Amino acid sequence: MKSKNSRLQTLRMLISSQELCCQDEVLKALEKEGYKVTQATLSRDMKQLKVAKATSLGGKYFYVLPNETMYKRVASPKTAAEMLLTSGFMSINFSGNMGVIKTRPGYASSLAYNIDNSGIPIILGTIAGDDTIFIVIKEGVRHEEIVDELRNVIPDIK
Numbered sequence: 001m002k003s004k005n006s007r008l009q010t011l012r013m014l015i016s017s018q019e020l021c022c023q024d025e026v027l028k029a030l031e032k033e034g035y036k037v038t039q040a041t042l043s044r045d046m047k048q049l050k051v052a053k054a055t056s057l058g059g060k061y062f063y064v065l066p067n068e069t070m071y072k073r074v075a076s077p078k079t080a081a082e083m084l085l086t087s088g089f090m091s092i093n094f095s096g097n098m099g100v101i102k103t104r105p106g107y108a109s110s111l112a113y114n115i116d117n118s119g120i121p122i123i124l125g126t127i128a129g130d131d132t133i134f135i136v137i138k139e140g141v142r143h144e145e146i147v148d149e150l151r152n153v154i155p156d157i158k
Contacts, residue, residue, distance in 0.1 A: 004045075007035050011045055012065060012106045019062040026063065065106060066130070089156040094143045101133040101154075108133045111154065120149045 007030070014020065014029045023042055030037060037045075046063070054064040088107025093100050103111055112128035115135065122145060124136040137146055150157050 002035060007037070008045055008049060010035060012049065015049075015051060015063050015065055016105050019060070021060065021062050089154045092147065092150070092157065094137075094146070097137045097139050097141070099135040099137060099143075099146060101135065103131050103133065105131045107131065114153050115150070118153045120153075122146065122149060 010033050011026070011030065014026065014033070018029065020026045020029060023039055023046075026046075027037065027039065027042055030042070050066045051063050052066070053061045055061055088103040088111060090102040090104060092102075101108070101111070108128040108131050112126040112133045115123060115126050115133070122138045122141045124138060126136075127134045135146075147157060
């Protein structure tokens with residue numbers, strides 16, 4: 001039996017990567033990923049994640065996560081299991097003693113949590129949104145030093 005947290009993360013990935021129009025489609029997508037749940041359980045999970053419906057340019061309704069109505073969907077999405085194997089990291093940019101890390105939608109919070117708990121002394125703290133992490137760096141630290149330290153937390157960083 002897979003855990004609820006794993007199921008919720010998979011549900012986030014499915015909703016972020018596909019245009020799922022009804023709960024039946026969501027249930028089938030979850031089943032493909034190895035989660036057999038009832039409609040009532042799915043409904044509770046979607047309520048917990050604050051899933052809403054949005055309209056595509058063609059007028060079709062589909063499920064979205066909060067702050068994600070303009071999310072660009074990919075033509076050939078990866079499976080949720082494949083997406084869970086990545087850190088979600090996309091880019092990092094600096095300005096003075098501040099940094100902005102861009103992630104795939106839904107990844108920023110968990111990545112910021114990992115950064116905060118990694119014990120990197122030159123990072124004072126983070127603030128995470130859905131797909132963006134703001135980091136504050138100690139004065140006088142070179143940006144290359146930050147990237148080197150973050151490699152321990154974010155293997156995808158270059």
